[in-house]
Amino acid sequence: MxxxxxxxxxxxxxxxxxxxxxxxxxAQTETTTETDTGSEATPETAAEPAAEPAPETVEVTxxxxxxxxxxxxxxxxxxxxxxxxxxxxxxxxxDEILTQGLLDQMIDQTLLAQAAKQENxxxxxxxxxxxxxxxxxxxxxxxxxxxxxxxxxxxxxRGVYDERIAEMAPEQEIRAAHILVESEERATEIKAELDGGxxxxxxxxxxxxxxxxxxxxxxxxxxxxxxxxQFADAAFAxxxxxxxxxxxxxxxxxxxxxxxxxxxxxxxxxxxxxGLAEEMGQRAQVEILEELRSAATIERSExxxxxxxxxxxxxxxxx
Numbered sequence: 001m002x003x004x005x006x007x008x009x010x011x012x013x014x015x016x017x018x019x020x021x022x023x024x025x026x027a028q029t030e031t032t033t034e035t036d037t038g039s040e041a042t043p044e045t046a047a048e049p050a051a052e053p054a055p056e057t058v059e060v061t062x063x064x065x066x067x068x069x070x071x072x073x074x075x076x077x078x079x080x081x082x083x084x085x086x087x088x089x090x091x092x093x094x095d096e097i098l099t100q101g102l103l104d105q106m107i108d109q110t111l112l113a114q115a116a117k118q119e120n121x122x123x124x125x126x127x128x129x130x131x132x133x134x135x136x137x138x139x140x141x142x143x144x145x146x147x148x149x150x151x152x153x154x155x156x157x158r159g160v161y162d163e164r165i166a167e168m169a170p171e172q173e174i175r176a177a178h179i180l181v182e183s184e185e186r187a188t189e190i191k192a193e194l195d196g197g198x199x200x201x202x203x204x205x206x207x208x209x210x211x212x213x214x215x216x217x218x219x220x221x222x223x224x225x226x227x228x229x230q231f232a233d234a235a236f237a238x239x240x241x242x243x244x245x246x247x248x249x250x251x252x253x254x255x256x257x258x259x260x261x262x263x264x265x266x267x268x269x270x271x272x273x274x275g276l277a278e279e280m281g282q283r284a285q286v287e288i289l290e291e292l293r294s295a296a297t298i299e300r301s302e303x304x305x306x307x308x309x310x311x312x313x314x315x316x317x318x319x
Contacts, residue, residue: 187246
């Protein structure tokens with residue numbers, strides 16, 4: 001059996017059931033206790049609840065021992081590290097449930113690991129290689145996150161944001177609606193109805209063939225590059241309040257009405273932050289690895305290796 005931090009959620013399944021089941025049980029016990037008294041509180045007998053004393057502040061350290069298993073200490077630091085690797089859904093569990101469940105799991109894992117070591121499982125090739133790979137991955141990820149945090153700071157991202165904003169030219173966007181039909185003939189007939197005073201939204205709901213028909217053809221605000229060229233060229237050439245003649249695009253025939261025009265607002269730092277963080281993080285990671293590679297001595301073996309050798313699991317398995 002192999003344990004991995006990301007698999008701890010499996011061991012919490014029974015804990016979750018226990019934790020959830022115990023709540024109504026406690027509530028039932030409390031209700032029964034109140035009912036069994038056979039009396040009701042009256043103004044004369046009811047006492048004001050005593051004020052609960054403020055909880056004492058308990059000083060904790062990562063070295064604090066929570067349990068000892070055959071002489072091996074399990075600490076608060078171990079527990080915190082274990083909890084931090086849980087999937088997000090389990091991070092929402094109450095602290096007392098997490099503490100109980102993870103401590104029980106650490107004890108079980110320790111017993112199993114001790115039994116494995118007694119039989120020298122840690123010296124088996126496949127297991128030793130797996131441990132080696134996991135140690136390498138944990139160290140690499142921790143060090144890289146630290147270096148990325150130094151290079152992709154909020155200050156650095158704000159600097160790039162300011163540069164991007166300074167380079168941004170005002171971009172026009174319009175709000176428009178359309179009626180999409182399958183033929184030029186049908187579009188021409190509807191245009192005649194509009195010219196005769198027909199209601200655009202009602203005609204869009206009646207004749208439109210795309211998803212905008214249910215909202216009267218409304219397309220909301222968009223910039224020119226959001227639409228196919230045939231549609232965009234016609235729409236951005238219209239004055240607000242006017243309706244186009246039939247316009248063909250790969251989707252069919254459109255009647256377009258422009259309702260407004262404005263310059264698109266400059267995105268805020270908060271709006272651009274996710275994209276900046278991802279972009280700068282990827283670039284910084286490439287730079288870091290290039291720096292490490294250029295300073296390292298890396299010698300690749302020239303001995304031939306059959307491609308299928310990567311799947312030879314039997315090479316590392318032992319009886």
